[in-house]
Amino acid sequence: MLSVSQIMLNGEPCLMGVDALPLVGWKIESDNHNVLQRAWHLQCSTRADFSSLIFDSGEVVSEQSNNIELGDAVLSPSTRYYLRVRVTDNYGERSAWSPSAAFVTGMLGTPWQGAFISAESPSDKAESKVTLLRKAFALSPHKAITAAWVHATALGIYQLFLNGERVGNDELTPGWTSYRHHLLYQTYDVTGLLAQGENVIGAELGAGWFKGDMGFARHRNYYGEQTALLCQLVVQYEDGTQQVLASDNSWRGSDSACAFAEIYDGERFDARRVQQGWNRPGFNEASWRAVNRVDWDKHTLTAQGAGTVQQIERLPATALIVTPQGDKVLDFGQNMSGWVEFRLRGQAGDKVVLRHFETLDANGNVYLNNLRTAQQTIEYHLSGEGEEVWHPRFSWQGFRYVKVEAFPGELSLNHFSAIVIHSAMAPTGQFSCSNPDLNQLHHNILWGLKSNFVDVPTDCPQRDERLGWTGDAQIFCRTASYLMQTQTFFAKWLADLKYDQTPEGGVPHVIPDILTGHCDQDKFLAQGGTHSATGWADAAVVNPWTMYLMYGDKRVLENQYASMKSWVDFMQAHADNDIWRYKLQFGDWVALDAEEGSYFGATPEDLICTAWYAHSTLLLAKTAQVLGHTEDYDYYHALQARIVARFRERFFTADGEMTARTQTAHILALCFNLVPDIWRERTVDTLVELLHEHGGHLVTGFLGTPYFCHALSQNQHPKEAWALLLKEDFPSWLYQVKAGATTVWEHWDGIKPDGSMWSPDMNSFNHYAYGAVGEWLYRSVAGIEADETAPGFKHVVITPLPGGGLSWMNARYRSIYGDIEVKWQAQQGRVVLTFSIPANTTATVKLPGAKEVIACGELKFVCVGEQWSARCGSGEYRIEYLPDESVDLTYTD
Structure with a gap:
């Protein structure tokens, strides 16, 4: 049976607030093999029953089922639209209409009627308090409301309320962008929150990234000195008229019960100062003050549509520890980003103080040094009125443990839970195998993503940094895109990269850029500058290309093309006879072959x-x-x-030896195809020698590590790649696993074998860069690879790599076409491989390390260059083959 299971809009199941027609795609289900779409019929309507069409494609003969444009359909602002599709396949079968998908338009270029308004004044520039805004208004008592939408944004972090109810479920809105060039606004359906007659709209505003204390230099007011709200409520009536309420000088403002809220330092909240009913009708606002307007260019506003930060899951406290020093500590069992929510009863003025941190020291005591100046402290004063439940809302913490510095009454695990927050992204990757340590490593990589994809791809979630370091994001981009649907997330961040580039095309080290002009005291950045480090700035090119490979959407390339080109042109302008180098370079950052006391590797x-x-x-x-x-x-x-020729001339001797005898030099030369074919074998052999010289361990840093296993497995050394991955002693990925890590560390020896710590000035235990090995798990171990000639997995390359002494492996990737699943198992001297390919795609399956194909069903294998391969269409397949001596497996009966 042929059906369409899901329609996607810009890669998302639904969109709330868009400025343009979304790209449309869908997933096809069928019981048949080798299913290809032959035609599609797409409709868009303003009614859920499709009785009011604004677009009808008619029957379109095409195999394309993703990244489809809706043509010239005309949209109206503040309107919900529905889409459905039906398809015909190569068997002549036609599906029923699909389940509908919906999107809501934002302002669509119509003028904002309101202004940015603030309850602060310029004299509050050093303040970190949360303020309140409210406006009472009346709706017609005689007209029925058919729909109501609110479009809102802020300079700072905002939460919106209507008649006492929270609007939406987004957190930390409008997020962090290059505000003066790119400010997002959100759209919410508030139809069910309004009433005929009197209503009240209210907002809370915190400093956030906009004016808060940010960066390791601890400056503030990067973008402005006052928080401010821009809001437009559009109410549509049954008679076709509408009423608009916008933020203006008639609103009133006040201070909230939250006297302090900073991203790094936490929050201080006094429940005794809560103004009950402040966001409901009937509240006496006589003591509130007039608001003032803040000038801001509204041309920077862009509808967000999807990808906001949200509360994703909750974790219970797993243990209550009393340390040798007598501190009471809650253990949530997982390093994460989020909040602690607690519930309790007590007297008015009783206090709760919680200090969040990542790890205990070698003696089992609280370890705070690696937080540097970040306080990560929550202070809550009780109102004394019944049971009280509270969590922060204008900061977040990176933690596994919480030191309870004050808590009234008996302390119980039941009083606490952790709320995990990160940008909303659909999970797409699953991986498991017979080695529990590898499963834990995969878990740690995933939680590194969850912890650091909080609106921007941060380096770490806990200390006084949490910046969008371009190198980390570039290194991890492909891994992240196997684990989660990152299309929306990275598109937002790449827009800011484009806006923050220097006029000459240089790319800042962090995006959004808050380092430029604020690093006078930093020993590296003050002299070397704050942009254009190799491997970091290359995110301008690598990340858009990766998005195109994974999702097949040309728009990211179109949107970023000028930025990509500017970066390469920058390098060319500063190259000397095609050898490129510029000011401060991080090189193979924190590689273990660095000189003692240095962060810079030996390459x-x-x-x-x-x-x-x-x-x-x-x-x-x-x-x-x-x-x-x-x-x-x-x-x-x-x-x-020309660059490749110059590289070979400069960095290889006449007899084919690399001039730099480091692991990273050989890895990059191999993986970037900079090695002449006649010298490839020698280069690979030298890399293996360098590996053995260190007892089979890596000594690579940020730029060499992500490619190490690839350099080995792609050059006839799969056993060495597996052995490298499975090392358990320092330095290795599994060293961290054996040490009890639940996320990936910044340093191979963040905690040393003797229990002592790496230098506290830069020692995060939740730093995803080295988690880039996850890419090798999906692309090589599972063998799920994209084909750049048919991106988005329209054509899949299945090349699994059994080994590592494993007896089985299961992996799944949820592509834009559907699930790609690969399983292999070692049985009685054979490898049994099963895989499934979604409808409307094709695949090539290759069997590295296969000596003989025993059974393959309908597949027709050919052996080319000692490798068996076959082509296939959609469906499920089973293959049995005899592996050669390069495949190390544990066989089962």
Whole structure:
């Protein structure tokens, strides 16, 4: 039976507030094999029963089922639209109409009638209090409301209320962007919150990223000195008329019960100061003050639509610990980003004080040093009125443990739960195998993502940093996109990268950029500058290309093309005879082959820089080809060839030996295809030698580590790749697992074998960069690979790599076409491989390490260059083959 299971809009199941027609895609289900779509019929309507169509494609003969444009359909602002589709396949079967998907339009370019209003004044620029705004208004008592929408944003963090009820379920809105160029607004359906007659709209505003105390230099007011709200409520009546209420000077303001809220330092809340009913009708606002307007360019406003931060899950406290020093500590069993919610009864003025942190020291005591100046402290004063339940709302904490510094009455685990927050992204990856340590590593990688994808891809969620370091985001991008649907998340962040680029095309180290102009006291950045470090700035090119590979959407390339081109042009402008290097370079950051006391690895900077120069130039050339920019393709393709030739001339000797004898030098040369074919075997052999010189351990840093297993497995050394992954002693991924980690650490030895700590100035235990090995788990171990000639997994390459002494592995990736699933099992001397391919896609399956194919059903395998391969369409398949001696497995009966 043929059916469409789900329609996606810009990669999301629904959109709340868009400025343009979304791209449409759908997933097809069928019992048949080799199913391909032959035609589709798409409709868009303002009514759920599709009785009022604004778009009807008619029957379109096409195999395309994703990234489809709706043509020239005309949209109205503040309106909900419904879409449905039916398809016909290559068997002649036609599906029924799909379940509908909906999107809501935002302002669509119509003028905002309101102004940014604030309950603060410029004299409050050093304040971190939360303020309140309210407006009483009347709706017609004689007209029925058919729909009501509110569009809102803020300078700071806001929460909105209507008649005492919270509007929406988003947190930390409007998020962190390059505010003066790019400010997001959110759209909410508030039809059910309004009443005929008197109503009240209210808002709470906190400093957030906009004016709060941010960055390791601890500056504030990066973007402005006052929090402010912009809000527009649109009420639509049954008779076709509408009423608009906008933020203006008639609103009133006050201070809230939250006297202090800072992202790094936490919150201080006094429940005795809560003004009951402040956001409901009938409240006496006589003591409230007039608001003032804040000038802001509304042309920077963009509808968000999806990807907001939300409360995702709750975790119970698992243990109450009394440390040797006598501190009471709650253990939630998982390092995370979020809040602690507590419930209790007590007397008015009783106090709760919680201090959040990541780990205990070697003696089992509270360890706070790695937080640096971040306080991560919550202070709550009770009102004394019955049971009280509270959690922060204008900050968040990175923690596993909580030191209870004050709590009235008996302390019980039942009083506490942890609320996990991060940007809303659909889970897409699953991985499990017979090795429980690898399963825990996968868990740790996933939780590193959850903890650090809080609106921007931060380096860490706990200390006085939490910045969008471009290097970390670039390194982890592909792994993240196997684990979660990151299309919306990265599109938002890449827009800010584009806006924050220097006029010459340099890319700041962090996005949004709050380092430039605020690093006078930093020993590295004051002299070396705050932009254009290789491997970091290359996020401008690598991340858009990765999004295109994973989701097949050309828009990210179109939107970022000028930025991508500017970055490569910047490198070319500062290259010397095609060898690139510029000011401060992080190089192979925190590599273990660095000199004692240094963060910078031993691989020469000019080698690393030139390797990445070649890599980004190649990706730019490919992008130009995809977008049809023929002249640019020719130019950058030739430039890349010239850079590669220069790299070989500079960094290889005449007899093919690399001039830098480091693991990272050889890894980058191999993975970026900078090695002449005649020298590839020697380069691979040297890499293996360097690995063995360190007892099979890596000594690589941020730029070498993500590619290490790939460099080995793609060059006929799968056993060494597996052995590297499965090392359990320092330094290794599983060293952290064996040490009890629940996320990935910043340093291989964040906690040393003797229990002592790495230097506290930079020692995060929730830092996802080294979790980039997750890409190897999905692309190599499971063998689920995208084909850049048919991106978005329209054509799938299945190349699993059994080994590592495992007896089985199961993996699944939820692509835009549907689930791709791969399982392999070692049975009686054979490998049994099963996999499934979604409808309207095709696949090539390859069997590295296969000596003989025993059974393959309808598949027809051919052996080319000692590798068996076959092509197939959608469906489920089972293969049995005999592995050769390179495959290390534990067989079951």
